[in-house]
Amino acid sequence: xxxxxxxxxxxxxxxxxxxxxxxxxxxxxxxxxxxxxxxxxxxxxxxxxxxxxxxxxxxxxxxxxxxxxxxxxxxxxxxxxxxxxxxxxxxxxxxxxxxxxxxxxxxxxxxxxxxxxxxxxxxxxxxxxxxxxxxxxxxxxxxxxxxxxxxxxxxxxxxxxxxxxxxxxxxxxxxxxxxxxxxxxxxxxxxxxxxxxxxxxxxxxxxxxxxxxxxxxxxxxxxxxxxxxxxxxxxxxxxxxxxxxxxxxxxxxxxxxxxxxxxxxxxxxxxxxxxxxxxxxxxxxxxxxxxxxxxxxxxxxxxxxxxxxxxxxxxxxxxxxxxxxxxxxxxxxxxxxxxxx
Numbered sequence: 001x002x003x004x005x006x007x008x009x010x011x012x013x014x015x016x017x018x019x020x021x022x023x024x025x026x027x028x029x030x031x032x033x034x035x036x037x038x039x040x041x042x043x044x045x046x047x048x049x050x051x052x053x054x055x056x057x058x059x060x061x062x063x064x065x066x067x068x069x070x071x072x073x074x075x076x077x078x079x080x081x082x083x084x085x086x087x088x089x090x091x092x093x094x095x096x097x098x099x100x101x102x103x104x105x106x107x108x109x110x111x112x113x114x115x116x117x118x119x120x121x122x123x124x125x126x127x128x129x130x131x132x133x134x135x136x137x138x139x140x141x142x143x144x145x146x147x148x149x150x151x152x153x154x155x156x157x158x159x160x161x162x163x164x165x166x167x168x169x170x171x172x173x174x175x176x177x178x179x180x181x182x183x184x185x186x187x188x189x190x191x192x193x194x195x196x197x198x199x200x201x202x203x204x205x206x207x208x209x210x211x212x213x214x215x216x217x218x219x220x221x222x223x224x225x226x227x228x229x230x231x232x233x234x235x236x237x238x239x240x241x242x243x244x245x246x247x248x249x250x251x252x253x254x255x256x257x258x259x260x261x262x263x264x265x266x267x268x269x270x271x272x273x274x275x276x277x278x279x280x281x282x283x284x285x286x287x288x289x290x291x292x293x294x295x296x297x298x299x300x301x302x303x304x305x306x307x308x309x310x311x312x313x314x315x316x317x318x319x320x321x322x323x324x325x326x327x328x329x330x331x332x333x334x335x336x337x338x339x340x341x
Contacts, residue, residue, distance in 0.1 A: 030309035030326040032071035033212045036064050036084050037313070038094045038321030039205030040257045040300040045318070045336050056093060056321060057340065060333040063087040064323035067209060068331065077211035077219035077253070078116055078139070085112070085135040085221045088207035092174045094321070095205025097133060100172045100225025102181040105232065108172040110225055111239040112138040113149075117218030117247035117307075124239035127152040132165045135223045138239070140164070149239060172225070184229045206238055208255030210247070210305045214327075218307060220245045220253040220269075227260070236260020242270035249307055251276040252283055257320065258300010266294040272304060287312040 038060060043052060063084045070080040089097025100108045112134035113124035123142025126149065131137050140162050141150050150158050159166065206224040213219075222245045224238040237244030237260040244260065246269035247253035254269040263269070268290050275286035283306040291301055291314045301315025303322060311324045323333035332339040 028328070030212070030328055031214050032068075033305050033309040033311055033324075033326035034064070034067045034071060034080060034084070034209065035211075035303040035305055035311050035313055035324045036060065036067060036088070036207075036209045036322065037255060037257050037301070037303045038063075038088055038207050040315050040317040040320045041095070041205045042317070042319035042321055042335055053335065056335060057333050059088075059091050059093050060321060060323045063091075063209075064325055064331065064333060067211060068325040071211060071213050072327070074214055076215065077213040077217050077247075078114070080211045080213065081209040081219045081221035082114065082135055082139055084209035085114075085207055085223050086133050089133050089135060089223055092176075094207050095177075095225045096207040096223040097225075098172055099174055099177065099205075101177050101205070101228040101230075102173075103226070103232070103234075104185075104229045106181065107169055108225060109230075109233075110134045110172075110223070111235060112221070112223035113239040113241060113245045114138045114142060114221040115219065115241060115245055115247040115253075116142070117220070117249040117253055120248060122148050122241045122245070124149040124241065124245075125151070125155040125158075126235045126239045127233060128155045128159065129169050130156060130166045131159050132167045132171070135221055137162065137164055138221075138223075148241060151235070152233070177225075177228070180228050188229075206244070206255075206257035208238075208245070208257065208303060210253035210255050210303050212253070212305050212307065212309050216249065216307075218247045218249050218253040218305065220247040220255050222255045222257075224257075237263035237268070240264055242267045244269060246270050246273055248273055252286075252304050252306040254287075254302055254304050256300060256302045258295070258317070262295055262299045266290070268294065268302065272302065276306065282306070282312075283310040284312040284314070287314040290314075291316050 067084040092099040115122040208222040251273040304312040319336040
């Protein structure tokens with residue numbers, strides 16, 4: 001009789017092992033994952049030439065590969081996000097850094113932020129005019145000060161103290177952005193309303209990256225030139241933690257692109273993290289709810305990487321420059337609905 005419990009235990013263990021062996025295996029959790037975006041204000045599919053499309057896709061692939069390779073060799077999520085955003089800031093195709101849009105006064109004012117999901121530390125700058133790579137200055141705000149956000153002249157003075165690379169404001173000029181400014185100012189002279197202008201201008205462009213590294217840490221980074229013909233001192237969501245950028249190892253990392261005022265009103269990035277933490281949503285569910293449930297149609301989109309390595313890229317515009325990669329071999333970029341390898 002004393003052997004019965006032991007024999008019963010053996011039988012139950014054997015049954016459990018048999019059940020496990022016969023059940024389908026779950027997909028392996030990625031050891032790293034990264035998503036990037038180049039803005040939700042995209043080129044028109046109907047009028048875009050194959051050469052233009054391929055040039056954008058090549059830029060996205062190059063930035064995505066740099067971030068993926070950083071993570072694959074054991075680099076941090078912070079380093080991967082900063083590296084990707086610096087590449088996109090230096091690419092005149094996107095509305096950040098070199099390709100930043102013009103203000104109403106014909107100048108450039110740049111914003112950026114970065115956040116470490118492991119510590120919840122963050123850094124941001126707004127209204128900088130001579131910093132070649134605002135995302136790196138934002139990281140220095142996080143690492144070298146007690147603060148989170150520095151603006152305008154104060155951020156410029158900090159850039160001098162940190163000896164980051166500087167350029168003249170005109171260095172950010174591109175013919176495409178000059179044309180967009182002139183078109184919008186002409187529409188204003190003709191009495192076209194702000195809402196009508198916004199629907200036809202490349203005002204939603206931003207660049208960003210979110211990543212999970214092999215150490216289990218998350219990070220997010222976002223950089224922008226703002227909106228075409230913006231008023232003096234206007235700041236959107238990109239440098240606002242919880243609106244355009246957020247990272248928390250318990251939930252996810254988020255970077256947004258779109259109508260900044262809307263992202264601020266709805267604290268989109270933090271709302272996605274909260275939906276994962278408190279409502280048990282997946283990254284895809286939380287991002288979809290935020291973009292299609294909180295924002296208005298045509299407001300923009302988000303990229304999300306969760307603490308489990310799930311990637312979501314959701315938008316309610318005609319498209320979003322974007323890319324995703326992970327340790328399983330996934331590597332894809334896209335502009336409109338479809339994605340390519």
